[in-house]
Amino acid sequence: MTHEGFCYNVMLGPVGCYLYREPWASTLDCDVLALRLRGLLPSIHVEVRGPFIAHQLSSLAPDERKRCLEELALGFATAKVHSPLRPDLNTTPLPGEISYERRRLEEGSKVFGLFYDGFELMRLLSGLIPNRERSLRHIHVVFTNQLFGTWEDDDRRYHARVSLYGFPSLVSTTGLVEAPAKPREFYFLKQQYLALGMADAADAGLKREFRGRVLEHGDERLTEVLLGYVLQAVFHQLWGEPFCDDPGCRLYNAHWQEEVLQAQIGGGYELCPRHMEMLE
Numbered sequence: 001m002t003h004e005g006f007c008y009n010v011m012l013g014p015v016g017c018y019l020y021r022e023p024w025a026s027t028l029d030c031d032v033l034a035l036r037l038r039g040l041l042p043s044i045h046v047e048v049r050g051p052f053i054a055h056q057l058s059s060l061a062p063d064e065r066k067r068c069l070e071e072l073a074l075g076f077a078t079a080k081v082h083s084p085l086r087p088d089l090n091t092t093p094l095p096g097e098i099s100y101e102r103r104r105l106e107e108g109s110k111v112f113g114l115f116y117d118g119f120e121l122m123r124l125l126s127g128l129i130p131n132r133e134r135s136l137r138h139i140h141v142v143f144t145n146q147l148f149g150t151w152e153d154d155d156r157r158y159h160a161r162v163s164l165y166g167f168p169s170l171v172s173t174t175g176l177v178e179a180p181a182k183p184r185e186f187y188f189l190k191q192q193y194l195a196l197g198m199a200d201a202a203d204a205g206l207k208r209e210f211r212g213r214v215l216e217h218g219d220e221r222l223t224e225v226l227l228g229y230v231l232q233a234v235f236h237q238l239w240g241e242p243f244c245d246d247p248g249c250r251l252y253n254a255h256w257q258e259e260v261l262q263a264q265i266g267g268g269y270e271l272c273p274r275h276m277e278m279l280e
Contacts, residue, residue: 014137015137016044016046016047016138016139017044017045017139017141017234018047018048018133019033019034019046019047020050020141020142021049021050021051021143022051022144022145022173024145024173025145025222026218027218027219027220028143028226030048031048032223033048033226034046034048036227037227037231037234040231044139044234051108052125052140052142052168053072053105054108056129056130057069057128069105070102072101073102073105074098074101075120076116076121077094077100078090078091078093078120079116079117080097080114080116081115084115084149085156087151111145111146114146114147115147115149115160116147116148117148117149117150117151118148118150118161118164121164121170122164122167125142129167129168136238139169139233139234139237139238141171143171143173144172144173145172145173146174147160148160148161148170149161150164159179160178161175162175162179162180162229165232165233165242169233169237171226171229171230171233173226176215176225176226176229176260177215177219180254180255180257180259180260181256181257182257183214189209213257213258214258215257215260224264225260227250227264228250228263231250231271232251235251235275244271244272244274246272247262247263248262248266248268248272249263249267249271249275250264250267250271251271251275
């Protein structure tokens, strides 16, 4: 969408942005994110909600909720990527895989060691959004601890992603740690640990050596860093332009951990002059 598209949305009515909590991300404060977003975009209604699936299913009758959970369990099991080197999905999941997803959904438990196709996740979650919020005037930003990725034809493999923008937009707190590449010397030092048979000491040693230069699980900087990804989701929906070429702008499409930290914390400003002017 163009700059004029924003005016079109405003003319249709107020724009709403909904941030869905991720309970397993203890250092992510959605209330702070909402406050910061309101400061940058005072004309947008910003609302913090509970976890996406629980929120969307909360208004359903018990039988309908049970049916939705069954469909979601099958959908999540099907969306699981078995090999990052193969584009085909898990089209015939085992009963145990479906049961695991159903139990996880019912209990709201954390996802461990699984990798999902991001577009399939978006498709699944999109079906839960009620009709009254199915328009470009509603921006849904779903935080999740699920690791997801997208298939790239260029090198014929899946790549883990921090975010995927659409309806709804997905932001992975696990992907923020795992997807952007760490400094090259990180991998060199890790190989040294392994070559010396010190695999058990590798994690602690690497964490100590690269403290502050990479993001970690439970990182205290999580809220500050994810503000930029929320802004990318907003710019994607209002202008169709989520990214920026300026390494100091929060919309910069970072591929390395140090680029993420530079854009979100070290830039010295929220947005580049061009994107700030678009907001104003």
